[in-house]
Amino acid sequence: MSVIDSTFLRQLDRLRVRVRTARGLRPGETQIPRSTQAWGIEFESYKDYSPGDDFRYVDWNAVGRLNQLVVRTFTAEREIPYYLFFDTSASMGAPAIDQKFMFASDLATALGYVIVNNNDPLRLVALTAPDKGQPPFRVAPVLRHRSQFSRLPAFLATLTPQGKTYLREALRSYAEQTREPGVAFVVSDFLLEVPVYEEALLLLKAHGYEVKAIRVLGAAEQSPEKLFRHGKLYDVEDGRERWISLSKVHLQQYHEALQAHLTALQQFCHRHQMLYAQVSTDMNLATVLSEEFTRVGLLAFR
Amino acid sequence: MGILNPAALPLLALLGILILIYLRERWRTRIEVPSLLLWNVVKEDKARVRRFTPSLLFLLQALLLALLIGGVLHPFRSQIVSETRGNRHILVIDTSASMQAREGRMQRFDLARDQAKKVVQSFNMLDEVMLISVSTRPIVVSGLTKDHLLILHLLETLKPVDTGTNLDLGIELALAQRDREGRQGQIYVFTDEPKNVLNLSADKLKDLAYYRVGKTDDNLGLAALHLHQNPFQSYSQAQAYVIVRNYAARPKGGTLTVHLNEKQILRREFTLPAREATSFSVKGFESPGKLVAQIETNDALSVDDRAWAWLAELRDRRLVLVSGVKGLQEEILRVSQAIPGLTLTTLTPDAFSSAEIRPQDVVLFHQVVPSSTVLANSLYVFPQPQNPLFPAVAEAEDVSILDWRQEHEILQNLHYVDALPLKKARVLALPSWAQVLISSRTKNSEVPLAFTGEKDGHRVACLAFDLGKGNLTNSDNMTLLLLFLNTMRWLFPADPATPTLVPTGEAFFLPPGAGPDSLRLLPPQGEEQKIDTDVIEVDHVGEYRLSGSRYRTTLYANLFDEHESDIGRRDDDSQPVAVKHVDAQAPQELTKMVPMEFGRILYYGAAGLILLEWLYALRRYYRTSRV
Numbered sequence: 001m002s003v004i005d006s007t008f009l010r011q012l013d014r015l016r017v018r019v020r021t022a023r024g025l026r027p028g029e030t031q032i033p034r035s036t037q038a039w040g041i042e043f044e045s046y047k048d049y050s051p052g053d054d055f056r057y058v059d060w061n062a063v064g065r066l067n068q069l070v071v072r073t074f075t076a077e078r079e080i081p082y083y084l085f086f087d088t089s090a091s092m093g094a095p096a097i098d099q100k101f102m103f104a105s106d107l108a109t110a111l112g113y114v115i116v117n118n119n120d121p122l123r124l125v126a127l128t129a130p131d132k133g134q135p136p137f138r139v140a141p142v143l144r145h146r147s148q149f150s151r152l153p154a155f156l157a158t159l160t161p162q163g164k165t166y167l168r169e170a171l172r173s174y175a176e177q178t179r180e181p182g183v184a185f186v187v188s189d190f191l192l193e194v195p196v197y198e199e200a201l202l203l204l205k206a207h208g209y210e211v212k213a214i215r216v217l218g219a220a221e222q223s224p225e226k227l228f229r230h231g232k233l234y235d236v237e238d239g240r241e242r243w244i245s246l247s248k249v250h251l252q253q254y255h256e257a258l259q260a261h262l263t264a265l266q267q268f269c270h271r272h273q274m275l276y277a278q279v280s281t282d283m284n285l286a287t288v289l290s291e292e293f294t295r296v297g298l299l300a301f302r
Numbered sequence: 303m304g305i306l307n308p309a310a311l312p313l314l315a316l317l318g319i320l321i322l323i324y325l326r327e328r329w330r331t332r333i334e335v336p337s338l339l340l341w342n343v344v345k346e347d348k349a350r351v352r353r354f355t356p357s358l359l360f361l362l363q364a365l366l367l368a369l370l371i372g373g374v375l376h377p378f379r380s381q382i383v384s385e386t387r388g389n390r391h392i393l394v395i396d397t398s399a400s401m402q403a404r405e406g407r408m409q410r411f412d413l414a415r416d417q418a419k420k421v422v423q424s425f426n427m428l429d430e431v432m433l434i435s436v437s438t439r440p441i442v443v444s445g446l447t448k449d450h451l452l453i454l455h456l457l458e459t460l461k462p463v464d465t466g467t468n469l470d471l472g473i474e475l476a477l478a479q480r481d482r483e484g485r486q487g488q489i490y491v492f493t494d495e496p497k498n499v500l501n502l503s504a505d506k507l508k509d510l511a512y513y514r515v516g517k518t519d520d521n522l523g524l525a526a527l528h529l530h531q532n533p534f535q536s537y538s539q540a541q542a543y544v545i546v547r548n549y550a551a552r553p554k555g556g557t558l559t560v561h562l563n564e565k566q567i568l569r570r571e572f573t574l575p576a577r578e579a580t581s582f583s584v585k586g587f588e589s590p591g592k593l594v595a596q597i598e599t600n601d602a603l604s605v606d607d608r609a610w611a612w613l614a615e616l617r618d619r620r621l622v623l624v625s626g627v628k629g630l631q632e633e634i635l636r637v638s639q640a641i642p643g644l645t646l647t648t649l650t651p652d653a654f655s656s657a658e659i660r661p662q663d664v665v666l667f668h669q670v671v672p673s674s675t676v677l678a679n680s681l682y683v684f685p686q687p688q689n690p691l692f693p694a695v696a697e698a699e700d701v702s703i704l705d706w707r708q709e710h711e712i713l714q715n716l717h718y719v720d721a722l723p724l725k726k727a728r729v730l731a732l733p734s735w736a737q738v739l740i741s742s743r744t745k746n747s748e749v750p751l752a753f754t755g756e757k758d759g760h761r762v763a764c765l766a767f768d769l770g771k772g773n774l775t776n777s778d779n780m781t782l783l784l785l786f787l788n789t790m791r792w793l794f795p796a797d798p799a800t801p802t803l804v805p806t807g808e809a810f811f812l813p814p815g816a817g818p819d820s821l822r823l824l825p826p827q828g829e830e831q832k833i834d835t836d837v838i839e840v841d842h843v844g845e846y847r848l849s850g851s852r853y854r855t856t857l858y859a860n861l862f863d864e865h866e867s868d869i870g871r872r873d874d875d876s877q878p879v880a881v882k883h884v885d886a887q888a889p890q891e892l893t894k895m896v897p898m899e900f901g902r903i904l905y906y907g908a909a910g911l912i913l914l915e916w917l918y919a920l921r922r923y924y925r926t927s928r929v
Contacts, residue, residue, distance in 0.1 A: 091336030100336075191337040218336070227333060230351040233341055234332035242338050243348040250344045257343045 004109050004153065011286055015114050015293075018300045019080050022183045022210035028079025029119050040074025047073050081182030082115045082122045083209065084108055085171065086159070089127070090236040091191050093161030095227055098218030101161045103281040104187050105153075107216065110289055111185060112152040114299065116143045124155060127170040127188070129163030136170040164237045165192055168200040181208035190215050194264045201274060211274040212298055215265060219282040222258070225251060306376035306899065313371045317364055324360050328352070362915055369908035377904070378897040387892050388428030390446065390487030392476040393418055393453070397435045397460060398467030399806070399866040400494055403602040405516055411462045413515040414492035421490055421513075422453050432479055433457065436472030436493075437465045437841070438807035446479075463841040464605045465807030466863045469493055470501050477506060496871050519870025521549040522556050522599045523606030525579055526862050529593065529613065533791055534641045536616035541585040544595045544609075548574035549868045556599030560584050562613065563591035590615035592801075605843055606867045610858035612801045617662075619794050620645045622678075624654045625668030633774045634666070637786070664793045669768075679761040679793040684728065684768040692736075692764060696729040701767070703751065706740040712754065712763070712788045713739065721781050727751055727767040736762070754792075763789050801845075801856035806863075810838040810846075816853035823848055826859070 023032050036044045038054060049058060049069035057071045086108050092101040108124065115122045124140040140155040167188060175181075184204050190197050190213070204211050220227045225246055233242045244250065262278065269276035277296045279288050293299040305311075329352060335341065356364070395418055401411040422431060430446040431453045443456050473491060480487040489509065494516035500507065525547040531540035548554045555573035559566055560582075568584050587593075593611040601607075621644060623634050631648050638646040651670040656677065659665055665680040671689035687694035703720040706713055713719060719740065729749050732738065736755035741748050754763045773779045774786060804810050812821070812833075821833045826844025833848075838857070840846065846857035861867075 094334040094336045096334065189336060191339055193339070221336065224335075229357075230355060231328070231331065231333040232351065233335050233338060235336075235338040236334050237337060240338055241332065242341055242344075243346050243351040244341060244344055245347040245350040253343050254340060257340045261340060 004106055008110070008286060009113055012110055012113050012289065013117060014301050015289060015299045016118055016302050017080075017082070017111075017114060017120075017183065018297055019183055020210055022080055022181065022208075024079045024081045024121075024180060024182060026079045028077055030078055030080050032076040032078050035076035035078075036073035037076040038071075038073060040077060042075035042077075043072055044075040045073045046070040080118075080120045081180050082120055083174075083178075083182055083184045084112060084115075084122060084124045085174075085184060085186045085188075086124060086126050086156075087165065087167065087186075087188030088159045088161055088163075089129070089165035090162050091165060091189055092216070094236040095218060095220045097227070098220050098281045100189065100216055100218045100281050103279075103285070104216045105156045105159070106285055107214070107279065107288065108156060108185075108187055109153050110285060111187075112143070113146070113149055114289075116146045116149050116152075119145055122152070124152060125170075125174055126155075126159050127165075127167060129166055130169070135173045136166040137174050139174075167192060168196050168203070171200045172203050175204055175207040175209070178207070182210070183212065184209035185212050185214060187214045187216060189217065189221075190261075190265055194261070194268075197265065198268055201268070202272065205272060205274065211269075211272075213265065213269050213274055213276045214298075215262070215276070215278045217262075217278060217280045219280055222280065224254060303377065303379050304897070306378055306897075307374065310371065310374040310376075313374060316367055316371065320360070320364055320367060321354055324357075325352075325354050328354075362911065366908055366911050366915075369904045369911065373901040373904040373908065376899055376901045378899040380895045381898045382893055383896045384893040386428065388426050388430055388448065390430050390432075390480060391421075391425060392432040392434065392480055392487060392489045393421070393457075394434045394436060394440075394469075394472045394476050394489060394491045394493075395457070395460065396467055396469060396472075396491075396493035396495065397437045397462045399462065399464045399605050399861055399863065400467070400516075400603065400869045400871075401462040402464075402605055403494070403516060403518060403521065403869045405518055405602070409462070410494050410516040411460075414494075414513065415457050415460065417513045417515070418457055418490070418492050419454055421511075422450055422457070425450060430487075432476070434472055434476055434479075435460055436467060436469050437463045438468055440468070440472035440475045442475070442479075463806070464843045464859070464861050465841055466861075466866050467493075467495065469495050473500065473502060473506070473510065494869070494871055499871075516869065516871065518602045519550050519868075520554070520602045521606070521867055521869050522554050522574070522597060522601045523547060523549065523603065523867040524595060524597060524609045524860075524862070525864065525867070527593075527595050527609035527611050527860065529611040531614060533614075533794060534616070534619075534643055536642065537587045537590040537613045539642075540587055540613055541583065542587075542593060542595075542611065544582045544584065545579055546572065546574065546582070546597055547579035547864075547867070548577060549870060550601075551576050551870065554599065554601070556597045556601075558582055558595065558597050561592075561594045561596070562587060563589060587613055589613075603867065603869055606861050606863075608843060609860045609862070610801075610843075610845060611803065612858065614797065614800050616643045617797060618643055618645060620647060620660070620663045621790070622659060622663050622665045623648045623668065624651055624665060624670055624672075626650050626670070627668060629771045630668055630769060630774075633769075636775055637783070641787075662795055664790060675758055677758070677760065679795060680763075681789055681793060682762070682764040684726075684765065685730070687728065692730040692733055694728040694730055698727045698729055698742075698749065700725065701727045701742045701749070701751065703740055704742050705738075705748075707738070710739055710754070712785065712792050714788075716781065716784055716788060718781050719785075722767075722785065723770060723773055723779055723782060724751065724767045725770060730764070730766050733757075736764070739763075761793055761795075763793060765789075798855060801858050804840045804857050804859050806840055806843055806859045806861045808840055810840055810857055812836045812838070812848075812853070816850070819850075821848055821850035821853065 031042060046059065046062065049071050053071045059070055059072050062070045092104060112122055122143045126138040128136055128138055130136040141151060143149065143151060201211055201213060228246065230245045233244050266276050275296060275298050277293055277298050279292060289299060395414055403410050405413060425431060428448065430448055431450060432446045433443040433453055433456055435441050435443050444453060476489045480489055488511060490511045490513065492513045494514060497507065497512050526545040528543040529540060544558060546558060553573055553575050557569060557571045560568035570582060572580060574580060590613045593613050596608045621638060623631060623646060625631055635646055638644045654672060656674045659676060659678045661678055663678045665676055665678055667680060668683045669686055671682060671685045671691050673690060685692060701724045703722060706719045732750050732753060735757050736753040738750045738753050740752040741750050743749060751766050773782055822830050823833050823838060824830045824847040826842050840857060840859045843859050843861050846859060848855050
């Protein structure tokens with residue numbers, strides 16, 4: 001059951017996305033430090049007058065002191081295009097007890113609210129399995145204003161976790177057809193071979209996106225002993241089975257493998273200046289947004 | 303520990319079934335994981351996973367199943383239970399006629415009762431007491447009870463009766479009651495019988511606490527009142543004999559009076575030597591009626607001093623002979639002429655009509671069976687082959703008699719039944735209402751030669767053989783004549799007004815149809831009472847009057863019991879019988895193993911377990927919902 005309600009959304013009004021390099025072409029409400037424009041609100045610097053500049057912005061005081069025509073320049077304000085890549089593979093729905101998909105949906109909704117609350121355009125891209133010549137993604141209508149926010153949960157509600165993960169193929173396919181890169185949130189469990197997701201994320205970066213990877217981890221994934229002791233494990237994506245008896249040694253081996261996988265992604269993101277956040281389904285979503293995401297620099301308070 | 307219902311043991315196989323269900327469930331169930339990527343480092347162990355390892359849920363379910371099966375098995379554990387139990391005492395008190403004998407100012411029964419009371423008062427408070435009175439039959443007056451006051455009260459209400467005694471049976475009953483439930487007890491016998499006359503084994507006798515009362519032998523009693531009057535004799539021809547016996551060890555005298563209908567017809571004074579008897583003959587009675595013999599003497603026992611008899615009036619009886627054989631007609635005529643009060647009416651079969659027959663008649667059908675119902679007692683002799691009552695199956699000649707019912711009234715006192723002349727006989731089909739009286743046998747079956755029964759409320763006798771010419775009056779065939787006369791006597795209906803003589807101690811059975819519903823009984827002692835059974839226990843000498851709307855009769859009860867009248871009761875043994883006195887014993891502290899079944903506890907445990915599981919499931923459900 002979704003935890004998104006009006007009370008929760010009001011808490012998100014205090015937050016904004018921290019953007020480092022990404023910027024759009026259109027004017028917007030996000031100030032771009034060290035980037036100027038001829039008009040604006042926030043004074044940034046001076047420049048020598050050149051023909052064509054607006055006389056209104058000539059600083060006559062400076063002219064009086066320096067005997068030189070200078071005009072004021074202002075901090076550039078641009079809109080930031082946001083892309084929320086949402087993994088809808090079957091692995092996001094297993095094990096069912098974790099409700100990982102719902103948690104990720106709520107997380108995407110909350111992020112989406114934070115984004116559109118700043119009147120920046122948001123495109124939600126559901127990463128799906130390719131079907132009959134269709135691209136391996138589904139794109140939600142672009143949201144440009146908070147008044148359009150209600151379309152986001154409506155779109156997310158149409159998604160179900162199914163099929164294999166085509167992270168690399170989907171990101172490449174989408175990045176190649178997009179002209180204006182921006183901030184790319186990748187919400188996934190990243191249960192893929194390390195080279196696969198590395199290639200996928202690097203590909204995004206290569207296309208100029210500011211990548212922010214959010215890894216959603218199920219509680220039962222971290223403590224599989226709560227799920228079973230002995231049993232026939234079934235991979236929901238490729239249908240393979242494996243008979244596992246969860247002894248202490250085996251559990252230790254699993255934890256080590258999990259930790260290695262988590263560390264690998266974290267270090268990869270660190271190496272390539274991508275922001276990385278790891279959330280667990282047993283965490284409180286408000287805490288995730290206001291504490292965890294602000295701690296790692298994904299979000300900031302206004 | 304043990305189980306009371308081992309038949310439920312196979313239910314334990316359900317535990318095996320539960321394990322199989324779990325195994326199947328484990329093998330079938332898949333655990334969905336997002337990816338096997340992380341599990342590739344863990345070694346696959348199919349054998350271990352497939353092996354049965356009990357989970358908590360399984361253990362709970364197995365426990366629940368085991369509890370239920372355990373309940374069905376009815377388990378028990380032996381528990382040592384100790385209890386304080388009193389001793390068991392059974393009092394057997396003789397209430398026969400001899401206990402009425404006076405010993406000084408008191409009766410023997412009073413002496414016995416006083417002793418019994420003292421014994422009861424000596425019992426411990428926890429002791430259980432049973433009271434049995436014995437006359438001709440034992441009666442359990444009170445079952446085992448700790449209420450000693452009740453026993454004392456019941457002793458007080460007991461009274462001796464005018465009957466003989468069967469003390470052996472009473473003691474046997476007490477022994478059987480004593481040994482019930484494997485418990486021991488003490489039997490106390492209060493009687494005037496010497497111990498050595500009891501027909502019991504020495505083992506049984508040695509455990510008895512025997513209290514014998516009575517010493518006197520002072521009794522003069524009526525030993526018999528015989529009235530000789532057969533159904534065909536008038537009262538004037540009857541003759542009565544009164545036998546008087548002196549049971550004392552010294553000469554004793556008295557006066558015998560005989561009254562007929564309250565009128566004294568004999569008074570004779572006599573003196574008898576010690577233990578001698580004499581008889582008095584009375585005849586020439588002037589009227590029918592109640593005959594009472596009484597001796598007036600001063601002795602210890604009065605119950606045997608009076609006796610009753612009934613002098614019957616000769617009734618006119620008619621024998622209707624239906625026969626076409628002249629020789630038989632003549633023979634029956636000669637026999638009937640020799641019987642006083644018997645009238646013979648002879649009819650040919652063609653002239654016979656049922657309408658002419660009165661209920662008190664007897665009809666003799668010779669070689670003929672009427673098609674209509676005869677409303678009188680009847681004798682069928684050698685019936686024709688084709689008849690509606692007993693069709694002939696075959697003819698037989700020179701038949702030998704092989705069996706007969708000696709106890710039947712017709713054959714009583716009849717010797718040499720097998721000497722009956724049977725030259726020719728018919729094998730008749732035995733009707734369902736009849737019983738064989740005399741029979742022969744073939745290889746395959748019994749052949750009835752004579753049978754009797756009751757049909758449509760009337761007695762019926764049938765002889766399957768012919769009487770033969772001259773046989774009935776031939777002195778060589780007395781058996782046949784006696785059989786014929788006995789049959790006549792059985793067939794002639796009794797006069798309902800004639801009182802019935804019953805020895806005391808016996809039971810009088812009401813005839814069918816008399817019905818106790820409206821009958822009232824006036825016993826010789828006491829008040830008129832309503833009867834609610836078909837049996838009247840005759841316990842006292844004298845006259846019992848039964849009156850009702852459908853039935854009315856009188857019973858004369860006499861006590862002619864030499865054993866009861868001989869109140870001296872000398873011991874046959876030269877050795878005096880040792881009387882066992884039992885002192886009051888302390889209550890017994892008993893310990894015994896008692897099986898305590900606890901199957902119900904297991905059921906409660908199962909119910910509790912279900913409740914716990916349900917609460918646990920509910921808790922998990924809410925927790926899951928919250929998540």
